[in-house]
Amino acid sequence: MFQFKDQNGCRVTLTFQPDSFPLPARHVLVFCRYRDKWLLTSHPKRGLECPGGKAEAGETLEAAAKREVYEETGALIEELTFVGEYYVQHPDKPxxxxxxFAEIREIEKKDDYLETDGPVLFEGDLLTERMDERFSFLMKDEVVEKTLAYLQATE
Known part of the structure; x- marks a missing residue:
C-alpha cells in the first residue's frame, strides 16, 4: 500500500489489491491502450486525462468502466483488467x-462525447509527459505515477 496526499491535501491510500477499504469502490479510472498508444480524453477545462467517472446505481465497476470509456472516447474495450483501487479520505465525501487497464478494440466516431471533447491518442512517455500543462491535474498525482510504474512492471 502507498499513502500520500493529493493536491487538495486529502490523504490517499493506493493498493493493487481488491476490496481493501471500508468503503466499496463506486468510481473508476481507466488506463487505455490502443495500437501501442495511450487513449486519453480531452476535458475542456482540465486537459488530457484517462477516462473515468462514477458508477450509476446498480452498475458494476466493470460496466461503469466500459460505459465511461465509450462515452468519453467512443472506444470499445477488447479486454478489461482490474489493476487496483485507491481511497481518498476527503473530510466531507470520502x-x-x-x-x-483496458485494451481497446476500436474507436467509433461519435457526435457527442458528453462532458469531454473526445479521444486523444498519445504515444509519448505518459509517466514524464503527464506533468506538462496539457494534462489535467488528475494526471499529476501519485495514483497515476504508481499505477503506470505498476503496469510497466507487470507487462
Whole structure:
C-alpha cells in the first residue's frame, strides 16, 4: 500500500489489491491502450486525462468502466483488467475509485462525447509527459505515477 496526499491535501491510500477499504469502490479510472498508444480524453477545462467517472446505481465497476470509456472516447474495450483501487479520505465525501487497464478494440466516431471533447491518442512517455500543462491535474498525482510504474512492471 502507498499513502500520500493529493493536491487538495486529502490523504490517499493506493493498493493493487481488491476490496481493501471500508468503503466499496463506486468510481473508476481507466488506463487505455490502443495500437501501442495511450487513449486519453480531452476535458475542456482540465486537459488530457484517462477516462473515468462514477458508477450509476446498480452498475458494476466493470460496466461503469466500459460505459465511461465509450462515452468519453467512443472506444470499445477488447479486454478489461482490474489493476487496483485507491481511497481518498476527503473530510466531507470520502470515496474509493477502482483502477482498470483496458485494451481497446476500436474507436467509433461519435457526435457527442458528453462532458469531454473526445479521444486523444498519445504515444509519448505518459509517466514524464503527464506533468506538462496539457494534462489535467488528475494526471499529476501519485495514483497515476504508481499505477503506470505498476503496469510497466507487470507487462
Amino acid at each position: 470515496f474509493v475509485k477502482g483502477i482498470y
